[in-house]
Structure formats: C-alpha cells, structure tokens
Amino acid sequence: MADTAKLVIDQNTYEFPLVKGTENEIGIDIKTLRGVSGGVITLDPGFKNTGSCESAITFLNGEEGILRYRGYSIEELAEKADFLEVAFLLIFGELPTKEQLEKFDADIKEKAIVDEDVKKIIDAFPKNAHPMGVLSSLTSALIAFNPSSVNVDSEQEMYRAIVKILAKFPVLVAWTLRKKQGLPLNYGSKSLGYVENVLRMMFATPDEDYKINPIIKDALDKLLILHADHEQNCSTSTVRIVGSSHAGLFASLSAGISALWGPLHGGANQAVLEMLEAIRQDGGDTKKYMAKAKDKNDPFRLMGFGHRVYKNFDPRAKIIKVAADQVLNDLGIEDPILTIAKGLEQEALNDEYFVKRKLYPNVDFYSGIIYRAMGIPVEMFTVMFALGRLPGWIAQWREMRLNKEPIGRPRQIYIGKNYRPFVEINKR
Numbered sequence: 001m002a003d004t005a006k007l008v009i010d011q012n013t014y015e016f017p018l019v020k021g022t023e024n025e026i027g028i029d030i031k032t033l034r035g036v037s038g039g040v041i042t043l044d045p046g047f048k049n050t051g052s053c054e055s056a057i058t059f060l061n062g063e064e065g066i067l068r069y070r071g072y073s074i075e076e077l078a079e080k081a082d083f084l085e086v087a088f089l090l091i092f093g094e095l096p097t098k099e100q101l102e103k104f105d106a107d108i109k110e111k112a113i114v115d116e117d118v119k120k121i122i123d124a125f126p127k128n129a130h131p132m133g134v135l136s137s138l139t140s141a142l143i144a145f146n147p148s149s150v151n152v153d154s155e156q157e158m159y160r161a162i163v164k165i166l167a168k169f170p171v172l173v174a175w176t177l178r179k180k181q182g183l184p185l186n187y188g189s190k191s192l193g194y195v196e197n198v199l200r201m202m203f204a205t206p207d208e209d210y211k212i213n214p215i216i217k218d219a220l221d222k223l224l225i226l227h228a229d230h231e232q233n234c235s236t237s238t239v240r241i242v243g244s245s246h247a248g249l250f251a252s253l254s255a256g257i258s259a260l261w262g263p264l265h266g267g268a269n270q271a272v273l274e275m276l277e278a279i280r281q282d283g284g285d286t287k288k289y290m291a292k293a294k295d296k297n298d299p300f301r302l303m304g305f306g307h308r309v310y311k312n313f314d315p316r317a318k319i320i321k322v323a324a325d326q327v328l329n330d331l332g333i334e335d336p337i338l339t340i341a342k343g344l345e346q347e348a349l350n351d352e353y354f355v356k357r358k359l360y361p362n363v364d365f366y367s368g369i370i371y372r373a374m375g376i377p378v379e380m381f382t383v384m385f386a387l388g389r390l391p392g393w394i395a396q397w398r399e400m401r402l403n404k405e406p407i408g409r410p411r412q413i414y415i416g417k418n419y420r421p422f423v424e425i426n427k428r
C-alpha cells in the first residue's frame with residue numbers, strides 16, 4: 001500500500017502521510033491540511049471517521065467483535081484477572097507482578113479514607129438527587145480537598161494522584177447509594193480486596209456482619225473489567241479533551257462522569273431496565289415494542305441495541321449474557337425481565353430491520369439485569385459503570401499527558417448569517 005494519500009481541490013493536489021497502527025489500521029495524517037490548503041478543514045460530526053489520537057491502551061475491531069486491553073483479549077481478562085490487576089494493566093501498560101499488585105493494593109488502601117467534611121456536602125443533596133449528578137459533584141469536590149495539581153513530569157506524583165482517586169472513588173460510589181437509602185456512610189476494611197470492599201461499603205448494615213457472596217463478587221469483578229476501557233468513546237474523549245487544557249485529573253474525571261450519564265452512552269443500562277420494566281407492565285408484548293422501534297415516526301429506540309463501533313456483535317455482551325444466566329441461576333432468582341430481554345433479543349436477531357442495520361445487543365442490554373439481581377437500584381447502574389470505567393479514564397488521561405498532546409480544539413464550518421449591521425431596539 002502507498003504511504004501517502006492525495007487530495008485534489010481546485011486542481012491543487014495535496015499529499016498527506018498515511019499512519020499505520022500495530023493492527024494495520026490506516027489513518028490519513030491531515031495535521032498540515034489547513035495550513036497548506038489556505039484554510040480547508042475536514043468536517044465529520046460525531047467523529048465517525050476521525051481519529052483524535054494515537055493510543056496504545058485498547059484495541060477494538062467493531063467489524064470482528066474484538067476488544068483487547070494492552071493486547072490481552074477481554075474474554076481472557078474477564079475469566080482470569082481481577083479488576084485491580086486490569087486497572088494496573090490499563091494504566092501502566094503491563095500486567096502487575098505479584099509484588100507490584102500487592103503494593104498497588106496496599107497503597108490504595110492507605111488512601112481510602114475520605115475527608116469527613118465530604119459527608120456535609122452529601123447531606124446537602126436532596127435524597128432524590130440522581131446518583132450520577134451526586135457522583136460527578138463529589139468527584140469535583142475532591143479537588144477542593146486535594147488542591148495540589150499533579151506534576152505530570154514526575155512519575156511519583158502521577159502515581160500518588162492515581163492511587164488516591166482509585167482509593168476514594170469507590171467510597172464516593174458507595175456513599176452515593178447509602179445516602180439515598182438513609183444508611184450510615186461507612187468504609188471498607190484493609191483485610192478485604194478492592195471489589196469486596198465496594199460490596200461491603202454498599203451493602204453492610206450496622207446490625208449484622210456482612211458476608212461477601214462469592215457469586216456476586218465474581219460477577220461484579222467481571223462487570224467492572226468489561227467496562228474498564230473502550231478507547232475513544234464519548235466520556236473518554238471528554239476526559240482527554242478536558243485534561244488537554246491541563247485541568248487536573250479529578251476535574252477531567254468529573255467531566256467524564258457527566259458525559260457518561262447520557263442515555264446514549266452509560267445511561268443506557270438504566271434506560272434498558274426501565275424499558276424492560278415498562279414492557280412487562282404493559283403486558284410483556286415484545287412484538288409491539290419491536291414495531292415501535294422500527295417506526296420512524298416513533299422516537300422509541302430499543303435501548304441496549306446498536307453500537308457506534310460494534311457492527312457484528314459486542315464481545316462484552318456475549319460474556320455478560322452468560323454471566324447473567326449464571327448469577328440468576330446461582331442466586332435462585334427468576335426474573336420476568338430476563339424472559340422479556342431474551343424474547344426481544346431473539347426477535348431482533350431475526351428481524352430484517354435490525355439485521356440490515358447491524359443492530360445487536362450491546363453490553364448494557366444485560367448488565368442491568370445482573371445489577372438488579374445483586375440488589376443495586378436502577379438509578380445506580382450508571383454509577384457502577386463509572387466505577388468500572390475509572391481505570392480506563394485514568395489510563396487515557398495519563399497517556400494524553402505523557403504524550404504531551406496539544407489542547408483539544410476542533411474547528412467548524414460556519415453556516416450562520418453573513419455580516420449585517422446592528423439594528424437599534426426600537427427598529428426591530
């Protein structure tokens with residue numbers, strides 16, 4: 001293949017280098033386009049064809065349904081690793097040795113106390129506030145309690161900031177839930193692992209010893225791993241672009257949480273459960289909702305179906321579907337919602353509209369069902385997604401800063417009015 005691409009505008013030919021990734025993805029490097037062409041830019045709303053960076057963290061191939069973190073397949077990681085190992089891998093590039101993992105775990109536990117004054121902020125929120133709004137605000141608030149900015153040229157300072165947020169974030173996640181439920185805001189224990197502590201902080205009650213259910217712990221570990229990174233999606237791009245202004249790590253993460261909240265992104269898992277519940281209450285007629293999803297005059301979309309990049313299947317959905325069956329079986333839960341979900345899936349997989357548009361169930365189609373079986377309220381689903389995505393956001397922020405990427409600042413094609421003279425108010 002040639003190593004340049006040519007662009008002809010008005011008989012002028014411009015040549016741009018091709019950039020080749022390690023998985024043979026090809027990009028046209030148009031960094032010089034505007035300069036050499038006298039102001040021409042590319043236009044790509046939604047960035048469907050635009051690479052914003054070169055990254056060595058996550059590889060995904062939407063056509064073949066491949067997802068790998070730092071070269072390791074999501075299937076193997078979900079089966080063999082735990083969430084903290086995956087976090088280390090994503091952020092620092094290699095699977096940790098036993099010693100590295102023990103140190104990472106111990107360093108995180110050392111920072112796992114949140115300033116008690118944060119509780120006053122939580123108290124000020126109404127009980128019915130959406131947990132994602134609360135989590136985003138609390139993450140922002142952490143900046144006030146940890147004001148020093150990170151010197152990114154110091155690996156040590158970078159490590160300290162990373163450990164701090166990995167330690168405190170699950171506490172905020174748990175407190176967000178506990179506040180809603182009117183339960184005491186508690187802490188984990190140094191004797192427990194990262195994911196076990198998440199469960200303990202969320203579910204322990206003051207009147208009995210909390211026993212970790214290994215089935216639930218394993219399922220949560222898996223869910224968090226599956227959500228841990230997904231290259232340049234909406235929230236990750238937000239984290240990178242906010243961080244590119246040299247805003248701090250916590251500020252960038254808080255912006256990422258807000259981006260994740262939307263129902264077309266992380267909010268989809270909540271939307272899926274609400275949709276399934278609505279179908280159940282309406283008599284469970286999946287065909288009726290299939291028809292609504294296909295009707296172009298109806299804004300209804302089948303939540304949990306379709307993906308910007310996976311156009312054959314979402315490999316995470318495959319893993320999670322099996323996990324959902326296992327968890328429900330092991331816990332002895334019979335959930336009518338799961339029957340509706342399976343019905344919708346079967347119909348969609350055999351429906352011309354969905355097949356033609358390559359709309360398959362995505363990871364969130366099943367994650368909500370597992371969260372529900374674990375006893376996590378629907379409004380907390382996206383918060384759980386944020387907890388899983390935290391290492392990915394951190395890894396991407398770190399990579400962006402270490403690569404010394406320039407501030408993110410897209411251009412536009414202006415389509416507004418041309419110059420017109422100001423009209424005095426009495427003449428309008």
Ligand code: ACO
Pocket residue numbers: 263264265266268293294300301302303304305306307308309357359362363364
């Ligand atoms: N139900 C019905 N039709 C759909 C759906 C759906 N869930 N998703 C896409 N379509 C249709 C569109 O109407 C469009 O049809 P047309 O070509 O006749 O106009 C076609 O499929 C392409 O859809 P786009 O919106 O252009 O696809 P895009 O790649 O931009 O969007 C998205 C992907 C946002 C995920 C979309 O499929 C969607 O809204 N899905 C439901 C929400 C969801 O599950 N989001 C979670 C994503 S995964 C995550 O964030 C972890």
